[in-house]
Amino acid sequence: MEKYIEFQNITKIFPGQKALSDVSFSVAKGEVHALLGENGAGKSTLLNILHGMFPATEGKVFIEGKEVKFKNALDAIEFGIAKVHQEINIIPELTVAQNMMLGGEPQKGVLLDRKKMEQETQALLDRLGCDFKASDKVGLLSAGKKQMIQIAKALYLNARVISFDEPTSSLSNAEVKTLFGIIRELKEQGITILYISHKMDEIFEICDRASILRDGTYITTLDLKESTEEELVQNMVGRDVSMFAQRLKPSCRDNNTVVLKVDNLTGPAGFENISFELHKGEILGFFGLVGAMRTEVMRAIFGADPTTGGMVYYNGEALPEKRTPNMVVKRGIGLVSENRKEEGFVKNFDNADNIALASLKKYMKGMFVNRKMKEDNSNKVGETVGLHPNDPEFLTVSLSGGNAQKVILAKWLSTDADILILDEPTKGIDIGAKAEIYKLMEEIVASGKSIIMVSSEMTEVVGMSDRILVMREGHMAGELERDEFEEERIITYAVGGSQS
Ligand SMILES: Nc1ncnc2c1ncn2[C@@H]1O[C@H](COP(=O)(O)OP(=O)(O)OP(=O)(O)O)[C@@H](O)[C@H]1O
Ligand SMILES: [Mg+2]
Incomplete structure (x- = not known):
């Protein structure tokens, strides 16, 4: 196979961390690698x-047999090496066209040629089959659409290589389909x-x-045409791991004890009359398509977003209608949010300090926080x-x-x-660690605690939950006990088809 990109x-x-060690392999022109x-x-x-x-x-890195040494990202882009990443600079106040042209505006005298800019952008958006306009403000667009802008930008810059780093983690199913259609087209045009x-299914697809x-x-x-998932995982992990989300222990649910009761919760985000109960020792799965508003409901329960109606009872006691995360945490409810990168940790803290952030009291010795205890906890957890x-x-911040x-x-x-409310607990987490997290969830409920798991991964919801609630467009759409779990039924609730 012809070498197009060669890592040598x-x-x-x-500092203090070897990230790559003597890595050599090559990528062929026009393949998806x-x-x-x-x-x-x-x-x-x-x-x-x-x-x-x-x-x-x-x-060294070679492209078409010649060594390349890019001084910075712009240098690489000029050479035709573009990337579509989650944390790309997109300025929300600017229009799609303005964002597209950042760093490469077509000039008309000294002024920007706005019309040309919009026309060229629109042509690219049409080519990609996008249903938004070059003149739309970027801030209002979904994650998938923002990604399309990056792809359009790569095409505008005549990229020969485009890299995608976990591109689908915030996309809806429909957006993933569109993305894959576009990747296939790019490939046909000879773009590498x-x-x-x-996500293994994506890799194979x-x-x-x-x-x-x-x-x-x-x-x-x-x-990949000649490999199995087992083979890939074996090579990645170097040991046997359970590739399946499955309960290894019997259910710990205590049907007689309701630890959380949500009663007709309604919020400005657009969810309405959400009611459900969580039992002691239960893993309650929350399934839905992207946009079903599961995250919004969890944030409202947690006090991170306001509500306009409804109540939340914790162990039979009403939580204040105007609650803050601080109050809720003190009662004993934790939320692991979906946007862990933005909300999760303090930038200049090390692991021990970040891990201790929500449990500082545990490490107090007299009036002072004890660093050694924090470190012990950090090591253990x-x-x-x-x-x-x-x-x-x-x-x-320096972690992957x-x-x-x-x-x-x-x-x-x-x-x-x-x-514990876990919002997409295994998003971006590798297959070996996933199995560990599933085991951990079982240990948590075995110790008498309860878990709400919001997840868009069917295998995970079906494999781990005691009960599944399905949301659709801000409403409760269905409830299934473990002996009723059937993918087809769950999907039907999620998309709103008729029930037989
Ligand atoms: N700026 C940095 N300073 C120190 N160490 C770093 C830095 N960036 C990455 N590392 C380390 O390099 C190693 C490789 O990280 P990298 O981000 O490439 O992993 P990855 O394969 O992309 O993982 P993930 O699937 O979690 O995204 C990790 O051990 C990480 O801690
Ligand atoms: Mg990474």
Whole structure:
């Protein structure tokens, strides 16, 4: 196979952390090439080197046989290497066209040629089949549409290589379908695609080959037409893991004890008359399509968003209608939010401090917070969630994406909350750590606590829940007991088809 991009002996050493070690492999022109590996394996680091975000400590990158040394991301973009990432700079106040042209505006004299800018952008949006306008403000668009802007931008810049780092984590099913259609088209045009994801079904659907990294070293490149999921996971993890979300212990639900009762909760976000009960020891799954407003309901229960009607009872006692997260946490309810990157941790804190944030009282000795106790806790809980590196002094911001999420999980597991609301608990989390998190959930309920798990992953909801509630467009759409779990029925509730 012809080598289009070639990584040759790439090593990357961060202060105190070797992220990549002598990595060599190549990517062919016009293929969709997956980069696989557990959290912290070095996937994003390798892409960042390709994109000129920072140099490799050692090693070379070749494109079409010539060594490239990009000084910065702009340099790489000019060469035709573009990326579509979650945390890309998009300025919400600007229009789609203005955002597209940032850094490469067509000039008319010294003034921006606004008309040309909009026309060119609109042409690209049409080509991608987008249903929004070049003149729309970006801030109002969904995650999927923002991503389309990045793809349009890559096309505008005549990219020859486009990389995607976990592109589907905030997309609706329909948006994922559109994205895959576009990736197939890009491929037909000879554009080379690099694709990072933790979702195996996606990898098999859209990618041709996969290169696997483990702990910063290159393991192998596999042709996906000739490989099985087991094989990929084996190579990624290097040990046997349970690939399935499944209960290993019997249910711990105590049907006679209601720990949380939500009664006709209504909120300005658009959800209405949400009522349900959570039992002691229960794992209650909340399924729905993106936009069903599950996150909004959880935030309202937690006091992070206001409500306009309805009540929440915790162990039979009403929570104040105007509640704050602080009050709710004190009662014993924790929320691991879906946007862990934005809401979850303090930037210049290390792991021990971040993990201790929601349970400070536990580490008090007299009047002072005891650092040693924080570190012990960090070590212990860090191990449970599979944190890597599990180092209390490591700055959380320097962790890989998935590991930063584990810190947030660890933070809430350190509290004595007896109700944990987990919003998409395994989003961005690798397959090995997923199994650990499932085990942990079982341990939590076995200790008499209760869990609400919001998830868009069918296998996870079906595998782990005692009971499933389905939401659709801000309303309760269905409820199923474990012996009634059937994917088809759950989907029907979620999309609103007729019930037989
Ligand atoms: N700026 C940095 N300073 C120090 N260490 C870093 C920095 N960026 C990344 N690392 C470390 O490099 C290693 C590889 O991280 P990287 O982000 O490439 O992982 P990844 O494979 O993308 O993981 P994930 O699936 O969680 O996104 C990790 O151990 C991480 O802690
Ligand atoms: Mg990453």
